[in-house]
Amino acid sequence: MKTVYVDGKFLPWDKAMIPVDDLAVLRGYAVCDIIRTIGGKPYCLDAHIDRLLSSATKIGLTPAWTKQEIKELVLKVIEKNTHMDEANIRILVTGGSSPDFFSPADNPRLIILATDIPALPAQWYTKGVKVITFFQQRVLPDAKATNYIPAVLALKKAKAQGAVEALYMTRDNMVLEGTTSNLFALVDGTLVTPENGVLKGITRKTVLALGEKLFPVSEQDLSLDTLLSASELFITGTNKGIVPVIQVNDHVIGTGLPGPGTRALIEAMKNQQGGTSNSSSVV
Template identity: 25%
Template sequence: MSVYDYVLTESDFVHKDDLHYPFEERGLQFGDGIYEVIRVYNGKYYLIDEHVERLYRSADAVKLKMPFSKEEMYQQLDALLQKNEIQNDAKVYMQITRGSAPRDHAFPLNVKSNLYAYVQDLSRKMDFMAEGVSAITRPDVRWDWCYIKSLNLLPNVIAKQEASEQGCFEAILHKDGEVTECSSSNVYMVRDGKVYTHPAKENILHGCVRTRMKQFCEDESIPFVEEPFRVEDIQDADELFLTSSTAEVMPIVQVDGKAVEGGQVGSITRKLQHKYEQDAGIKESQSMFSHVKAQ
C-alpha cells in the first residue's frame, strides 16, 4: 500500500518525499499527539463529521492547539483527496503533534503543532467479512483515557502482535474479565436477539462506526445494550463481531481456539453488515454479499 504523492501539512501540501521534521519532535519523543483514520469509498469520505468531531475532542482533552479551525479542516481534507485525484476506496491517516522543540516534559511555548495527513489505497476485506475471523483474549493494560485517540498505542500494538503470532485477526481486551474493546476496534456480543457492548466511557475509544451500530440497531428494532459483558460470556454468545473504520462490521467466529456458535456468521451480524453498506453508499456491484454469491 503505497502512499499517494501529496501530503497535507500544517502549512501546505508537500510531496511525500519532501516531508521532514526535526528529530526533537514531541510525537516521537513523548507520543504527544493525536490521530484519526478516515474511510474513503469511491473517492468520498465516510463518517467525516464523526471523525472531525472526535479529532477536536481529543485535541481539547490533551490541550493541543490545532493548526486549522473545523471549517478549514473540512476544506483541507477535501483538497487532499482532490490533490491526489482519489476516486477509489482508500483511507486517510491524519496525525497532529504538539510540535518540534527541545525535549522537556512541560509544554513548549510559542511552538506550532505539526500536522500531516496522507492517503493510501484500502480495499475492503471481503473474504474476512464473509467468513468471519478469529481472535484471542488479553488483559487490557492500557491507560484509563482511551477515549482520547492519542499516539500512545504500544499496549495495543503488543496485543495485536500477539494475535497475529497466533494467526488471529484481533485481540479482545478485558479488565479483570470485563470486556472493554479490541486492540484496534470495538467489540459486540449478540445474545437472545440483543447486541451488547461496553458503554462509551473514558476507558474505551468512542468508535465512529460504533455510533452507527447503535443507530442501525434502533432502525431494525434490535435492542442495543450498553453494558459490559465478561470473557466467560463469549462461550455462550449467539454471535460476536467487531467494528472499525478499516474492518467495517467484522464477524468473529472463533475466540481462543473455540468456535463461537458453531463458527458460523449470525443473522444479526449479516443484517448490520448490510445496513453498513447501505449507509456507506457502497454499490451493489461492490457489495460483500455480491462478492460471496460470485464465489
C-alpha cells in the same frame, strides 16, 4: 505521486517530514484519526474531525485550527490525490517542537495524508475470524492517541495464534475493545457493546443506529463469560466495517459461522453506504 499536508505545506510524499524534536517523535505525544472515502468523498468527515479535536483536548493539546479549516484541508488533500480511486485520510495533530524535549510549547503540527485502503480477505466476512483476549486497558480511552505500543504487542500475539485481532480485557475479566476495533455481541437477542473504558468509534456509532432498527440495544459492561456465551460476535472499524467473529481464543462462538444478526447488519451497512461491499470498501 502522493501529496501530503504537513505544517502548512502540501508536499510530495517523499519530501514530507517533521523535525526530530517534535513531541510525536520524542514522546509519542500526538493524536490521530482516520477517515475513508466512499465514491471519492470522505465518509462521516464531521464526526471524525470532532473526535480528533476532542482527543487533542483530552491530552492537553490546543489545536491551532478550526474544524472548518481542517475540513477544507482534508478536501484539498483528496483533490491532490485523485490518482487514488479510494483512500484513507489520516490526520495527526502532534505536540510540536519542544525546547526541553518534554513539555509542549503551544506549537502543534497538523499532518494530513492519503493512503491506499488495504484489501481485506473476503473470507473474513463470509466465514468469520478468530480473535484472542489480551490483558490491557487504554490510559485515556476517550482520546485516540498515537501511542500504540500495547496494540502492536497484542496484535503480534494475535497473529502468532492465527487470529486477526486482540480484545483488550481488564484483570477482572471485563472485555473492552480491540486494538483498532469496537466489539459487539448478540446476547439473548440483544445487541450489546461495552460502554466504559473504550474508544467509541465512528463505525460503532453507525452500527448502534442501524442495530436499533433490528434488535434491542444495550451499552453496558461485558464480561468474558457473557462474551463466550453470546450467540454472535463481531468487531467494527473504519477499515474493517463489520467483521463476524466465530472464535475467541479456543472457544467457538455460536454455530462457528457468521450469524443471521451479523449478516443483517452487514447488509444494512451496505445499503446505508449505497451498495458498498464490506469486503472491499468499508466504513
